[in-house]
Amino acid sequence: MNDPINMAQPPARTAFQLIPAIEHKGQKSVVSTVALDSNGQHLYVGTSDGQFEVYRISSSATDLRVVLGARRHVGKKAVAGICHLPAALRVAALIDGVVMLLDEQTLEGHPLPGIKGVSAMGVNAAGEALAVATRASKKAVRVLLYTIIAGSAAASSLTATALCFAQADIAETLLVKSVSFLGRRLVLCTARRYMLLEPKTGSYVELFGLPEDAPSPTAVIPISQAYQAMLVMDQVGIVVNGDGNPTQSALTFPSSPLCIAACGLFILCAGPDGVHVLDRAGGDEVQWMPYPDGLHPSPGQKIVAATSASSNCVVLAGFRKVWMYRPVALEEQARQLLQAGQYDQALQLANTCSLAGAPWAETAFAEAGFLLLQELRFTDAMQTLQRCSTSLFQPLELFPVFPTETHAWKGELPTKQYWGLHDPLTSLPTLLKARLNDEDAADAELITSLQDDAKRAVADYLLQVRNGEGVEAKDGIDTLIVLLLADLDRAAELEHFCGSSNSATVGQVEGRLRSHDRFLPLAALYAGAGQSSKALSIWQGLADGSLTESQADTSGTGPSHEDNRALALRQAAALLRDEERVETATALQCLPWLIAASPELALGLLEARALPEDEILDLLRSSSQALLLAFLQHLVSVQGTGREDLHTELALVLGQAALDLLPASDASSDQSPAITSDMVQHQGGAAAQPDGEVGTCSELLLQHRSSLQSLLETSDLYRIGPVLGQLRGTRLWQEQVILLRKVGDHLAALRILALVVGDMDAAEEYCGKHAGPDGFLTLLDMLLRPGDSRPPLFVEACHLLAAQGANLDPMRVLESLGEDMPLGLAFPTLARIQRERLHRRRHTSVIRSLNRSVGLAAATTRAEVMACRVVASEERACRICHSRVGSKMFAVYPNGVLACFKCFRSCHPSKCPVTGRQFDEMPMSSSEQWADLQLS
Numbered sequence: 001m002n003d004p005i006n007m008a009q010p011p012a013r014t015a016f017q018l019i020p021a022i023e024h025k026g027q028k029s030v031v032s033t034v035a036l037d038s039n040g041q042h043l044y045v046g047t048s049d050g051q052f053e054v055y056r057i058s059s060s061a062t063d064l065r066v067v068l069g070a071r072r073h074v075g076k077k078a079v080a081g082i083c084h085l086p087a088a089l090r091v092a093a094l095i096d097g098v099v100m101l102l103d104e105q106t107l108e109g110h111p112l113p114g115i116k117g118v119s120a121m122g123v124n125a126a127g128e129a130l131a132v133a134t135r136a137s138k139k140a141v142r143v144l145l146y147t148i149i150a151g152s153a154a155a156s157s158l159t160a161t162a163l164c165f166a167q168a169d170i171a172e173t174l175l176v177k178s179v180s181f182l183g184r185r186l187v188l189c190t191a192r193r194y195m196l197l198e199p200k201t202g203s204y205v206e207l208f209g210l211p212e213d214a215p216s217p218t219a220v221i222p223i224s225q226a227y228q229a230m231l232v233m234d235q236v237g238i239v240v241n242g243d244g245n246p247t248q249s250a251l252t253f254p255s256s257p258l259c260i261a262a263c264g265l266f267i268l269c270a271g272p273d274g275v276h277v278l279d280r281a282g283g284d285e286v287q288w289m290p291y292p293d294g295l296h297p298s299p300g301q302k303i304v305a306a307t308s309a310s311s312n313c314v315v316l317a318g319f320r321k322v323w324m325y326r327p328v329a330l331e332e333q334a335r336q337l338l339q340a341g342q343y344d345q346a347l348q349l350a351n352t353c354s355l356a357g358a359p360w361a362e363t364a365f366a367e368a369g370f371l372l373l374q375e376l377r378f379t380d381a382m383q384t385l386q387r388c389s390t391s392l393f394q395p396l397e398l399f400p401v402f403p404t405e406t407h408a409w410k411g412e413l414p415t416k417q418y419w420g421l422h423d424p425l426t427s428l429p430t431l432l433k434a435r436l437n438d439e440d441a442a443d444a445e446l447i448t449s450l451q452d453d454a455k456r457a458v459a460d461y462l463l464q465v466r467n468g469e470g471v472e473a474k475d476g477i478d479t480l481i482v483l484l485l486a487d488l489d490r491a492a493e494l495e496h497f498c499g500s501s502n503s504a505t506v507g508q509v510e511g512r513l514r515s516h517d518r519f520l521p522l523a524a525l526y527a528g529a530g531q532s533s534k535a536l537s538i539w540q541g542l543a544d545g546s547l548t549e550s551q552a553d554t555s556g557t558g559p560s561h562e563d564n565r566a567l568a569l570r571q572a573a574a575l576l577r578d579e580e581r582v583e584t585a586t587a588l589q590c591l592p593w594l595i596a597a598s599p600e601l602a603l604g605l606l607e608a609r610a611l612p613e614d615e616i617l618d619l620l621r622s623s624s625q626a627l628l629l630a631f632l633q634h635l636v637s638v639q640g641t642g643r644e645d646l647h648t649e650l651a652l653v654l655g656q657a658a659l660d661l662l663p664a665s666d667a668s669s670d671q672s673p674a675i676t677s678d679m680v681q682h683q684g685g686a687a688a689q690p691d692g693e694v695g696t697c698s699e700l701l702l703q704h705r706s707s708l709q710s711l712l713e714t715s716d717l718y719r720i721g722p723v724l725g726q727l728r729g730t731r732l733w734q735e736q737v738i739l740l741r742k743v744g745d746h747l748a749a750l751r752i753l754a755l756v757v758g759d760m761d762a763a764e765e766y767c768g769k770h771a772g773p774d775g776f777l778t779l780l781d782m783l784l785r786p787g788d789s790r791p792p793l794f795v796e797a798c799h800l801l802a803a804q805g806a807n808l809d810p811m812r813v814l815e816s817l818g819e820d821m822p823l824g825l826a827f828p829t830l831a832r833i834q835r836e837r838l839h840r841r842r843h844t845s846v847i848r849s850l851n852r853s854v855g856l857a858a859a860t861t862r863a864e865v866m867a868c869r870v871v872a873s874e875e876r877a878c879r880i881c882h883s884r885v886g887s888k889m890f891a892v893y894p895n896g897v898l899a900c901f902k903c904f905r906s907c908h909p910s911k912c913p914v915t916g917r918q919f920d921e922m923p924m925s926s927s928e929q930w931a932d933l934q935l936s
Contacts, residue, residue: 013336013345015266015277015287016314016325021066022055023321030319033304035082035091038127040308042069042104043315044091045322046079052093052107057313057324064324072107074100081121082306087128088148088161094121099132101148101161112162115144122179122186125224125309130162131186131199133176141172143179143186145199168202170195180222180229183242187229189220194231196244207231207244215256223262223280224309230267232260237267239280251283258297261305263314264327265352270303270316275325281352286345295321331360338421341375343368347384354387363418366393370422373401376435378454382461390470395462395477400425401454405483408508409476428454452488459484463497478504482525486516491550498524499571506531517550520567527575532582535575536590542568543597569594573601577608587611591619599627607634613646629653633707636715647711647718654708655726655735661701662731705732712738733757737766746771750779755786760796878903879914894924 029049075095102109136142145166277287337346354361372381399406498521526535541547620628740749753763767775880903889901
């Protein structure tokens with residue numbers, strides 16, 4: 001296969017056009033320097049004999065004219081430098097160490113006052129500040145900054161046109177060769193080093209230093225549009241920012257430059273063999289132009305260059321001729337690169353211009369994408385097209401590559417020309433045939449590989465952009481994605497895409513998916529399209545094995561999948577839970593096979609969706625008792641149904657489930673009551689099971705019994721008779737106790753607790769909570785006369801008397817004791833009961849006497865208080881507000897402080913407002929009361 005893309009190719013674009021400007025015809029002088037104004041409309045030329053010339057530039061797309069506007073002799077020696085000052089309508093010319101300020105039109109002017117020996121000057125990007133470097137002494141140079149003010153060049157006051165606002169001295173023995181503004185700072189260049197100067201403070205730092213044997217010359221080239229500067233050292237250029245730090249890798253020039261100019265994105269380097277145009281960002285050479293006639297430098301000849309601030313023109317001048325290098329539009333350069341097949345350079349240029357906001361960059365991306373697609377660089381093409389907005393490029397424009405899959409959307413294809421560099425898109429086989437040679441076209445393996453690459457790249461691209469704003473024909477895009485993923489056997493992505501929100505047309509993809517055995521994605525598409533019955537039919541086929549999902553997956557990136565059968569069941573259950581998408585009749589129709597295939601998922605469906613209870617219960621009674629139990633628990637415990645029959649059925653099912661888990665030897669009450677606790681019962685039942693089932697059966701039995709006991713305790717809706725009839729005669733003693741308690745048969749409940757189970761603590765607790773005052777006597781009688789030829793339980797009876805004897809009537813206890821009760825065994829308990837009775841009667845008598853004494857003391861104190869009288873004269877004043885009492889009501893605190901009733905009500909009655917004493921914490925003695933008043 002031909003692959004010209006990877007072949008090394010020379011630069012194939014024209015970044016600049018060479019146009020002759022002027023020819024200096026002076027016999028005794030040559031061009032010494034040139035400059036352009038900020039807009040590139042005027043060309044300033046200085047000569048070796050002190051002549052200064054101004055040329056007007058008028059240009060069009062096809063022509064350029066340079067016309068002399070003014071000429072003036074401004075000095076006896078060569079013009080060494082020119083700076084345009086547009087803000088002041090002036091041009092600064094450096095002649096024999098003196099800076100002349102000239103009117104930009106008439107060239108009339110005067111020297112900058114007060115300075116001589118100027119070696120270099122520079123102007124800032126705005127054209128309002130002028131920097132001048134001169135020698136201050138043998139060991140120092142001085143840099144001065146001026147603001148040039150617009151005004152008449154013939155004004156008598158020189159300070160009216162140039163104001164020095166900053167000055168700095170630098171220790172340097174060599175002359176400053178060039179000066180460049182870098183934001184608010186200056187970069188100074190001598191023959192040996194570069195310095196960064198802060199004019200306002202006078203501080204500076206050395207950026208680079210060169211050894212004495214280093215080649216010269218050095219120079220600093222301003223890059224005003226980027227607020228950067230390039231430091232040139234022999235064949236190397238370093239671009240620095242406003243802090244003096246490099247912004248990129250160093251640029252390497254083909255040879256030692258004679259002069260350098262920066263223009264837009266490019267650096268122009270004039271060398272011995274011609275002008276090399278370099279990309280400023282990467283340093284790659286994009287164009288080489290030989291010198292025209294009359295400009296080729298002879299050994300030792302100087303070439304000067306100048307750039308306009310707007311970067312719309314570059315001027316190179318030799319001794320006699322001046323040539324202009326006009327930049328070609330970047331859009332046109334991108335077009336040239338694409339036509340030459342240099343896609344990487346074209347994309348790099350478009351990317352740079354896109355960041356700057358160039359509107360044509362997206363068109364370049366689209367054109368490059370089409371061309372790369374036709375070059376069979378599918379991945380690069382899709383990555384390039386991804387950078388286009390939908391307002392320019394629509395993903396459906398790729399549909400012609402797959403005409404069979406996208407035929408239904410043929411009429412929606414937009415008609416766009418872009419730049420017209422690419423041929424109309426054709427089908428993928430046609431693209432391959434047009435690009436491959438005969439030998440490669442006959443290689444079936446290569447054809448298949450390229451087709452897979454194309455499908456993979458387009459699928460990835462469409463997956464990325466399908467949800468973008470403004471995407472058209474989304475149904476066609478999603479349909480094509482499904483078809484491409486199916487052809488690529490990317491099962492994980494296909495299932496995820498079909499299971500998520502999409503607009504794929506099921507009818508267009510059904511045949512392809514079935515041919516690839518992709519039933520899970522097809523079912524997901526049916527479900528998303530509202531065809532629930534078809535989706536459920538496919539999932540049922542996968543569950544029962546009538547359909548088999550393909551296991552191929554060539555992506556190699558997705559996680560391992562669950563068994564397809566389990567996945568189909570889970571997806572079917574999820575759809576059946578959706579009441580809006582699946583009708584009740586359909587859900588009932590699918591429920592039997594779901595119960596048979598996965599009871600857990602069926603239970604989840606029953607719990608999540610409201611289905612007819614009676615129909616469900618009829619189905620479960622005949623299919624799964626475990627599921628019936630779980631569903632009944634859901635109805636009763638979660639939904640809180642109030643149906644008596646459901647509560648009763650739940651109790652019966654729970655009871656039967658517990659009985660089924662009991663060992664056969666323990667299922668009947670005919671056995672000897674050797675088991676004395678529920679836990680021992682459970683352990684005994686579990687011990688009869690095989691080793692692998694012991695723990696499971698025991699835990700399940702405990703779970704069922706706990707649920708049954710909770711239901712019997714909390715529910716009042718079940719019918720007790722059927723449940724008690726089921727459990728009677730079994731060893732589910734605790735459950736029988738609960739039922740007997742609810743029907744009020746406390747005697748039977750106590751008999752189970754005390755005589756069958758032998759749990760005296762539970763029996764006593766039952767008596768205290770449910771059997772009433774006579775319950776303990778009943779329990780005592782039961783222990784002494786157990787019946788059924790059982791011996792009396794004297795020890796348990798004594799323990800009961802010891803614990804509850806204080807609450808029992810001694811006479812009734814004595815009546816309950818039989819004649820065969822051993823007196824020695826009963827004496828300690830009876831004696832303690834008697835002592836307790838005697839102690840209680842004496843204690844009550846003492847309490848009664850103490851209460852009578854306290855009441856008598858309180859009555860005495862009240863009588864004494866009621867007998868007290870206070871006598872106060874009308875002249876006595878309130879101790880709070882100091883007003884006379886007169887005939888008003890007043891109050892006296894226990895410490896004798898008198899207060900009018902108004903003040904008394906506003907204060908706390910138990911706290912003296914004068915002394916702050918708390919009477920409830922420090923009561924007054926009888927001798928302290930009323931100390932300052934008369935007592936009657």
